[in-house]
Amino acid sequence: MKNKYIIISFALITILINFSVTFGQYHSFGRNKIQYTDFEWQVLSTKHFDIYYYPEMEELALIGAQTAEESYKILQNKYNHALNHKVPLIFYSSHLYFQQTNVIPNILPEGVGGFFEFFKGRVVIPSDGSISQFKRVIRHELNHVFMHSKLVRVQKNHKIMNKRFPPLWFSEGLAEFWSGQPNTQAEMVIRDAVLNNYLVPVDRLFSIAGTFLMYKEGENLLAFISERYGEEKILLILENYWVHPKFSEVVKYTLGVDYKELNRQWTYHLKKKYYPLLRDKDKPQMASKIIDNEGFNSKPAIYKDKDGIEKIIYVSNKIGYTGIYQKDLDGDVNDEAEFVLTGEKSNEYETFHLFRSSISVNNDRILAFVTKSGETDVIHRLNLDTGSKYPPLQFDNLVTISSPSWSPDGRKIAFTGLSRNGYNDIYIYDITGDKLSKLTNDTYDDRDPSWSPNGKHIVFSSDRTQTGAGGRYNLFKIRIKDLKIKYLTYGDHNDRAPKYSKDGKLIFYSDRGGMDNIWMLKSAQRSDKFKLTNISDDDIDLEMPENGLLDYKAVRLTNFTTSAIDPVWTNEGSIVFTAFEDFSFNIMKVDEFKNYDMALEKTSNTPKRTGLWSHKKLKKDISTFGKKYKSGYSLDIAQSQVTQDPIFGTSGGAVIALSDILGNNQYYVLVYNNARTSGEIIDHFNVAVTKVSLAGRTNLAYGLFNFNNRRFNLRKGFFDERRYGGFFSISYPLSFFKRIEATTSLAYSKEDRIGFNSREAVLAVNSVRFIKDNSLWGVTGPLDGERYSLSIAYTNDVRFNNLNYFTLVADYRKYYRLSKRTSYAVRFMYLHSDGSPDREIQLFYLGGSWTLRLYPRFRVWGTRAFIINNEYRFPFIDILGIRFPFGAVGFRGIRGALFFDTGNVYNGERFDNKWETLKGSYGIGVRVRIGGFLVLRYDIGRRTDFRNLPDTIYRQFFFGWDF
Amino acid sequence: MVRFSKEITLISILLLTACTGSIKINNISSVDNESDWTQLGGSPAHDRNAISQVTPPLKMLWRKDVEHSPSGVLTAAYGTLFVSTMGGKVFALDHETGVTQGKLELKNSIGKGIAIDGIYGYFGRISSDKTMFGYDLRNGNYIWKRSIGPVESIPLISGGLLYVTTKSGYLYCLDLETGAEKWKFNAGKPFHSTPAKWNGLIIAANDSGYVYGISASNGNLKWKFQTGAPVFATPIISGDDIYVGNIGGAFYSIDAKSGKTNWKHEGSGSYYSTASANDDNVFSMSGDGMMLSLSKSEGSIIWKSDLNAPISEGILLSGRYIFIGSMDSYLYALSAETGNILWSEKLAGRVRTSPLEYKGRIYIGTENKYLYAFVEELYADE
Structure with missing residues (x-):
C-alpha cells in the first residue's frame, strides 16, 4: 500500500510539473474522498x-x-x-x-x-x-x-x-480470534461453507485473500489450532517466525503437521460438528420458497401495488451497484426482478447501507429508504405508483440514519439516528408537522424500530438489557405518549428486527441456540411466564412487569442450518425473510411453520440485575486530555535508490515523505543527481519539494522544483533540459463522483540538442479539468458506469515567445453491462492542440495497446487526433493453476476482449495540413491481473484502412488496465 | 604504561579473533571461583542469588554493541562475561571494560546461553545440523559436536554430566568430555526451558504441562505432576521445593521428592519467566506485568507490584533488592520487602536477558544489541 501511495503522489507531481509536454489524454479518474466536516x-x-x-x-x-x-x-x-x-x-x-x-x-x-x-x-x-x-x-x-x-x-x-509478514488469513484470523468470542455471524459462515462444500482448504486460503470468507476461515482455523494443539502454539508460531522463510514451514515446525494434515484434521473436525445438524434442521432452500437468489438481497418489505398485487420490495446488489428491486410475491423464482432504482452512480443515492438499513412502504405505496447523500444520510421517499420523488429528509445533528419505518397512518416515520456524539437513538419524524422527536436519549444502541398496529408503541432492539454490557440485544417496547420502556424479551442472546403483523403478532429474528432463526412472541399463560429475577429499583426508565414476569414468551418458527433474518409478514400470514445460504443472501418465503422449543425460554438462567449498566471510562493515568491538536510532522518514508539506464545513464537519489498524524498535511521531497562527470554534480542536482493539503474540502498542492535531465521526445529525439519553477494546484470535489481541478505553473526551461540552438522559455501553464467517474470495476478494468473528463490548458512562453498553444482533451468512456460478468465498453477521445504556426506546439501520438491497438506505440502523431475504442469484455478463464514439482502458480479471473478501434490524426499548417488515412484495427485479446496492481495484455488481430482488409496478423503484448 | 600494554593486547586479540572467529581465554582456570556464574541461576537448582548485595542507585559503567539481540542467560567466569546472541554469535567480554576477548560465529541462533565448566563451554542452537557443542575456551577448539534436535535452552551441568532439553521433546544426558549420550528421556512435547537438579533428580517441564522428576543417573521417570497448561518457564528449586508457573497463569510449589503439590497460586497472567527465591519468599512475574512476592510456606501474597510490562527472562535477588529487566526497556530495582520501585534506568531497547550479578556489578542485555554493565553509583568513579 505504501509504494502505491508514493508512486501516485509522485506521478501527480510529475504530471503537474511537466504538463506542457505530457500526454494530456491519460487523465487520472477515480472517485473523491471529500472532507465535508471540520473536526476540532x-x-x-x-x-x-x-x-x-x-x-x-x-x-x-x-x-x-x-x-x-x-x-x-x-x-x-x-x-x-x-x-x-x-x-x-x-x-x-x-x-x-x-x-x-x-x-x-x-x-x-x-x-x-x-x-x-x-x-x-x-x-x-x-x-x-x-x-x-x-x-x-x-x-x-x-x-x-x-x-x-x-x-x-x-x-x-x-x-x-x-x-516478511504472514498471510492475510493468519493475521486477520488471529486478530479476530483474539478480539473476543466468535459471533453468530462467524459461525454461520463456516457452517454454511462446510454444509455447502465450499470451505477453502488451508493451502488455498491465499486465493481468497481479502474476502469475508477468508476472515472467518482464518478465525475458525486459529480457534481449531488453539483447541487441538494449545493456544500457546499460536504464540510459538510468531516466535518461530524466523526459522523458515515459508510460513507453511513455520507452521509445520511449530505444530508438527504440514498444511495438508492440518487441513485434514480441521475439515474433519468441522464436518463432525456440523453434519449432524442436518438430522434436525433444514437448509433454507429445502424448507422455504425462493423468491430471489441472485446476488446479495436483504431487508424485504411487503406492499400491495395499485392493482392489488402483493409485492416484495428489497435492497439488492446483483451486479455491483446496490439498488432496490421488487417481485410479485406469488411469482416464480425465475422471474426477473423488477428494477426500482439503482444507487451508487449519482450523488443522490451515493451509497446504500446494504445489510444495515431496512426499507418501508406505507399504505399510499410510498417507499422510505436511506442512502448517504453528501456528508450525511438522508431518508428518501419514492412514490412507487408514479415514480415521483419527495424531498429527501436530512437532519442537522444526525450523521447516520437507518431502518425508517412508516407509522400505520402513513404520517410519521420512525428511524434510528446516530448523532455526532456517536450514539444511536430512536426518532420519529412527523411529516405533516415537520417535527422531529427523540424518543430515547442515552448511550444505549437502539435499533430496528417498528410501529405497533395501533400506532401507540414502537418496538425496537436495544443493548439496554443487562446482558447488553456483553454486546447482547433484546426487544423493548416504548410507549410514545410518555416514553415508558418495557422489556419484551430478555436473555443472553440477540433479538433483532421486530415486525408486527396487522393483527398484532410480533416476529423477530434471534440467535438463541447459536443460529439466527425467526421467532415470534406469544402471550404467555401464567405458568409459562418468564421471570426476571433480582430486579433493581434503579431501572427508572424501564417499566418493570408485574411480579417481574414477562408477559410474553418467544417461540421459534424456523429451524435452519444457517440463518434467517429480517422477517416480515405478508397479508396472508406468510413470512418473507432473508436467508444466508451457499454464501449468498436470498429472499425466501415460508407459508407454514411449526413452533419449536416452546419450553426454551422458561429454563434460561438470569444473572442478578444491578440496575442500568454503563461502559467504563478511563479515569486514571491520563497525562493529557482535551488538548487541542497541533500538526507535528513525522517521517512516512525515506527511500533511496540508484538506477542505471543504458540511455539515460546512472542516477541516484532519495525520496522523503512527511505528514502529520491525521494525514491532512503532507510534504514530499525528491532529491536525485544524474551527473555523468564530477563537473556536472552541482548542475545536475535535481530537487522537488511539494506540500499537499487535504484537510478541507478543497485539496491544495504547491511546490518548487529544479530539474536538469536528459530527456527524450518522439519529435526532438534526445535532449537535455534544465527546468526550474513552481506550481500551484487545486482540486475541488463537487460530489463523490465529480470534481474540478485547476493548475498553474511557472517555470524556466532551457533545452539543448546536439546540432540545434538552445531553446529557452519561461513557461506559464494554466489548466482546468472536469472529471466524473462512477464506474464499477472488475478484475482488469471497468465493467459498468461511465467516466469522462474534459481538460483545457494554455501554455505560453512569457519571455522568449518560443511556445504558445492551447490544448483541449475530451475523453468519454461508457460501460454497458450486458450480464453479471460481461460488458460492452466504448471510448471516444478527441485531442486538439492549436497555436502559432511558427512556434512549438503540443503533439499527440496514437498507437499501442492503450490507444490504437495493433499499431506500434506512438506510430502516428498530429496536432489533432481522435480515437474510438469498442470492446466487448467477457470472462475467459476463471482459474488457471499449474502445479510444478517444486511449487504451484495460479491465476484467477483471466478476461477476454473482442475489440474494434479506429482513430486518426491531423497535422496543421506546419506539417501536412490534413487528416491522414483513417486507421482501424480489430481482434481479440486476453488480460490477466498479476499481484493486484499489474495487468498484462495480449492482443491479436488485423489492421484496416477501411478500404481493404489485409490478411496480415499482428500481435501486441503490453501492460495496463482496460480503458 | 599499563593502558598502552592493554591496547596492544587488545589489538592482538582482535586480530586473532578476527582471523579465527574463536574464543581463547588465557587466564582460564579449572578451579571453581565462588563468584562465577557458570550456568542459569548460578547453580543446578537455579536458586542462587547475588553473592554481593548491589545497592541502587546504579550508574552505567559501559555499554557494548554485541551486534544482535542477546539471548536469555548471561554467564561469567575468569573475569569474562559470556553472551550468546540470536544472530548466532557467542561473545567473551572482559567484565570490567566490555572489551571483546573472543567471538564465535555460527549460522543459527544460539540457545539461551553458554554454560561453563572449568575450561569448557557448552551451548546449543536451533538448526537442522549439529545442535549441541562442547568448546575448549582455552584453545578455541570444539571438543565435540552433536545433533540432538533443536536446542532453545541453556544446558545444565552437574556431577560431570550435561543435561539439555530439546524442542523435539527430549531430555538428554551427555558426557561432558565426549558428548556421548548417557541416556535420553522422551517427553513427547517440546521443551523450552532448562532443567534443574535436586539431589539425584532432574526436574524439567514442557508443553505437555507436566513437571517431571527424572533420575539423573539413568533417565527413569520417578514422578510427574500435571500443572494444567504448558510450562515455558524454567523451574527453580529452593530448599526441597520446586517453584514454577505455567502459561495458564498457575504458579506452583511442588515437593521435589514426591512431585506432590504444596500449594498453587492463580495469577493474573501467563508465566513465561523464571522465578527467584530467598529463605522466606518466592518472587514471580507474569505476562501482564504483575510481580508477586509469595510466602514459600503457604503461597499467600506478601506483596504485589504492577510493573507495566513483563520480563522475558529471570529475576535477580541481591540481598534486600530485586533487579529485573523489563520489556518496557527499563532496568528496575525493587525492594524485596515491599515491591516498591527504588530505582530505574531506561535502556536502548526491550530487555532480553536476566540480570547477572558478577563481582559487584550488574550486567544486562537488550534486544537493540547492547550489553550493559552497571555499578553502584557510589563506586562509579573508582
Missing part, C-alpha cells in the same frame, strides 16, 4: 496511547481509551511482548466521518470496520452506535499492532533483513 481535533494521552478525537465524542473517546488500556494488558500477556512507543489511535463517532480520514488515501467502503496503518503505526476506528462493537474493533486492531511489532522484532533479532 483534540488529544487524549494515556499510558500507552495518544488518542485523537473531537469534542462531541469525548465520552466515547474515554470509553475507547479504557478499552484500549485493558486490551493492551491482555495482549501484552498473549503476545509476551510490550510495545516501546505510544500507539496513535484516531477515533470517529460515525462511519461516514471515518470515510473522510486522510490517514490513507483509499476510499473506504462500508465493510471496512477500522484499520492499522504501518507507516506511523496509526490505528483508525469508527463507531457505528454499538459501543460493544467499537470495543471489539479496538481490540482487533491492537492485535495487528502487537503482531506487527512482535514479528518485526523476532526477525530483527535473528538477522532477517527483508521483513
Whole structure:
C-alpha cells in the first residue's frame, strides 16, 4: 500500500510539473474522498496511547481509551511482548466521518470496520452506535499492532533483513480470534461453507485473500489450532517466525503437521460438528420458497401495488451497484426482478447501507429508504405508483440514519439516528408537522424500530438489557405518549428486527441456540411466564412487569442450518425473510411453520440485575486530555535508490515523505543527481519539494522544483533540459463522483540538442479539468458506469515567445453491462492542440495497446487526433493453476476482449495540413491481473484502412488496465 | 604504561579473533571461583542469588554493541562475561571494560546461553545440523559436536554430566568430555526451558504441562505432576521445593521428592519467566506485568507490584533488592520487602536477558544489541 501511495503522489507531481509536454489524454479518474466536516481535533494521552478525537465524542473517546488500556494488558500477556512507543489511535463517532480520514488515501467502503496503518503505526476506528462493537474493533486492531511489532522484532533479532509478514488469513484470523468470542455471524459462515462444500482448504486460503470468507476461515482455523494443539502454539508460531522463510514451514515446525494434515484434521473436525445438524434442521432452500437468489438481497418489505398485487420490495446488489428491486410475491423464482432504482452512480443515492438499513412502504405505496447523500444520510421517499420523488429528509445533528419505518397512518416515520456524539437513538419524524422527536436519549444502541398496529408503541432492539454490557440485544417496547420502556424479551442472546403483523403478532429474528432463526412472541399463560429475577429499583426508565414476569414468551418458527433474518409478514400470514445460504443472501418465503422449543425460554438462567449498566471510562493515568491538536510532522518514508539506464545513464537519489498524524498535511521531497562527470554534480542536482493539503474540502498542492535531465521526445529525439519553477494546484470535489481541478505553473526551461540552438522559455501553464467517474470495476478494468473528463490548458512562453498553444482533451468512456460478468465498453477521445504556426506546439501520438491497438506505440502523431475504442469484455478463464514439482502458480479471473478501434490524426499548417488515412484495427485479446496492481495484455488481430482488409496478423503484448 | 600494554593486547586479540572467529581465554582456570556464574541461576537448582548485595542507585559503567539481540542467560567466569546472541554469535567480554576477548560465529541462533565448566563451554542452537557443542575456551577448539534436535535452552551441568532439553521433546544426558549420550528421556512435547537438579533428580517441564522428576543417573521417570497448561518457564528449586508457573497463569510449589503439590497460586497472567527465591519468599512475574512476592510456606501474597510490562527472562535477588529487566526497556530495582520501585534506568531497547550479578556489578542485555554493565553509583568513579 505504501509504494502505491508514493508512486501516485509522485506521478501527480510529475504530471503537474511537466504538463506542457505530457500526454494530456491519460487523465487520472477515480472517485473523491471529500472532507465535508471540520473536526476540532483534540488529544487524549494515556499510558500507552495518544488518542485523537473531537469534542462531541469525548465520552466515547474515554470509553475507547479504557478499552484500549485493558486490551493492551491482555495482549501484552498473549503476545509476551510490550510495545516501546505510544500507539496513535484516531477515533470517529460515525462511519461516514471515518470515510473522510486522510490517514490513507483509499476510499473506504462500508465493510471496512477500522484499520492499522504501518507507516506511523496509526490505528483508525469508527463507531457505528454499538459501543460493544467499537470495543471489539479496538481490540482487533491492537492485535495487528502487537503482531506487527512482535514479528518485526523476532526477525530483527535473528538477522532477517527483508521483513516478511504472514498471510492475510493468519493475521486477520488471529486478530479476530483474539478480539473476543466468535459471533453468530462467524459461525454461520463456516457452517454454511462446510454444509455447502465450499470451505477453502488451508493451502488455498491465499486465493481468497481479502474476502469475508477468508476472515472467518482464518478465525475458525486459529480457534481449531488453539483447541487441538494449545493456544500457546499460536504464540510459538510468531516466535518461530524466523526459522523458515515459508510460513507453511513455520507452521509445520511449530505444530508438527504440514498444511495438508492440518487441513485434514480441521475439515474433519468441522464436518463432525456440523453434519449432524442436518438430522434436525433444514437448509433454507429445502424448507422455504425462493423468491430471489441472485446476488446479495436483504431487508424485504411487503406492499400491495395499485392493482392489488402483493409485492416484495428489497435492497439488492446483483451486479455491483446496490439498488432496490421488487417481485410479485406469488411469482416464480425465475422471474426477473423488477428494477426500482439503482444507487451508487449519482450523488443522490451515493451509497446504500446494504445489510444495515431496512426499507418501508406505507399504505399510499410510498417507499422510505436511506442512502448517504453528501456528508450525511438522508431518508428518501419514492412514490412507487408514479415514480415521483419527495424531498429527501436530512437532519442537522444526525450523521447516520437507518431502518425508517412508516407509522400505520402513513404520517410519521420512525428511524434510528446516530448523532455526532456517536450514539444511536430512536426518532420519529412527523411529516405533516415537520417535527422531529427523540424518543430515547442515552448511550444505549437502539435499533430496528417498528410501529405497533395501533400506532401507540414502537418496538425496537436495544443493548439496554443487562446482558447488553456483553454486546447482547433484546426487544423493548416504548410507549410514545410518555416514553415508558418495557422489556419484551430478555436473555443472553440477540433479538433483532421486530415486525408486527396487522393483527398484532410480533416476529423477530434471534440467535438463541447459536443460529439466527425467526421467532415470534406469544402471550404467555401464567405458568409459562418468564421471570426476571433480582430486579433493581434503579431501572427508572424501564417499566418493570408485574411480579417481574414477562408477559410474553418467544417461540421459534424456523429451524435452519444457517440463518434467517429480517422477517416480515405478508397479508396472508406468510413470512418473507432473508436467508444466508451457499454464501449468498436470498429472499425466501415460508407459508407454514411449526413452533419449536416452546419450553426454551422458561429454563434460561438470569444473572442478578444491578440496575442500568454503563461502559467504563478511563479515569486514571491520563497525562493529557482535551488538548487541542497541533500538526507535528513525522517521517512516512525515506527511500533511496540508484538506477542505471543504458540511455539515460546512472542516477541516484532519495525520496522523503512527511505528514502529520491525521494525514491532512503532507510534504514530499525528491532529491536525485544524474551527473555523468564530477563537473556536472552541482548542475545536475535535481530537487522537488511539494506540500499537499487535504484537510478541507478543497485539496491544495504547491511546490518548487529544479530539474536538469536528459530527456527524450518522439519529435526532438534526445535532449537535455534544465527546468526550474513552481506550481500551484487545486482540486475541488463537487460530489463523490465529480470534481474540478485547476493548475498553474511557472517555470524556466532551457533545452539543448546536439546540432540545434538552445531553446529557452519561461513557461506559464494554466489548466482546468472536469472529471466524473462512477464506474464499477472488475478484475482488469471497468465493467459498468461511465467516466469522462474534459481538460483545457494554455501554455505560453512569457519571455522568449518560443511556445504558445492551447490544448483541449475530451475523453468519454461508457460501460454497458450486458450480464453479471460481461460488458460492452466504448471510448471516444478527441485531442486538439492549436497555436502559432511558427512556434512549438503540443503533439499527440496514437498507437499501442492503450490507444490504437495493433499499431506500434506512438506510430502516428498530429496536432489533432481522435480515437474510438469498442470492446466487448467477457470472462475467459476463471482459474488457471499449474502445479510444478517444486511449487504451484495460479491465476484467477483471466478476461477476454473482442475489440474494434479506429482513430486518426491531423497535422496543421506546419506539417501536412490534413487528416491522414483513417486507421482501424480489430481482434481479440486476453488480460490477466498479476499481484493486484499489474495487468498484462495480449492482443491479436488485423489492421484496416477501411478500404481493404489485409490478411496480415499482428500481435501486441503490453501492460495496463482496460480503458 | 599499563593502558598502552592493554591496547596492544587488545589489538592482538582482535586480530586473532578476527582471523579465527574463536574464543581463547588465557587466564582460564579449572578451579571453581565462588563468584562465577557458570550456568542459569548460578547453580543446578537455579536458586542462587547475588553473592554481593548491589545497592541502587546504579550508574552505567559501559555499554557494548554485541551486534544482535542477546539471548536469555548471561554467564561469567575468569573475569569474562559470556553472551550468546540470536544472530548466532557467542561473545567473551572482559567484565570490567566490555572489551571483546573472543567471538564465535555460527549460522543459527544460539540457545539461551553458554554454560561453563572449568575450561569448557557448552551451548546449543536451533538448526537442522549439529545442535549441541562442547568448546575448549582455552584453545578455541570444539571438543565435540552433536545433533540432538533443536536446542532453545541453556544446558545444565552437574556431577560431570550435561543435561539439555530439546524442542523435539527430549531430555538428554551427555558426557561432558565426549558428548556421548548417557541416556535420553522422551517427553513427547517440546521443551523450552532448562532443567534443574535436586539431589539425584532432574526436574524439567514442557508443553505437555507436566513437571517431571527424572533420575539423573539413568533417565527413569520417578514422578510427574500435571500443572494444567504448558510450562515455558524454567523451574527453580529452593530448599526441597520446586517453584514454577505455567502459561495458564498457575504458579506452583511442588515437593521435589514426591512431585506432590504444596500449594498453587492463580495469577493474573501467563508465566513465561523464571522465578527467584530467598529463605522466606518466592518472587514471580507474569505476562501482564504483575510481580508477586509469595510466602514459600503457604503461597499467600506478601506483596504485589504492577510493573507495566513483563520480563522475558529471570529475576535477580541481591540481598534486600530485586533487579529485573523489563520489556518496557527499563532496568528496575525493587525492594524485596515491599515491591516498591527504588530505582530505574531506561535502556536502548526491550530487555532480553536476566540480570547477572558478577563481582559487584550488574550486567544486562537488550534486544537493540547492547550489553550493559552497571555499578553502584557510589563506586562509579573508582
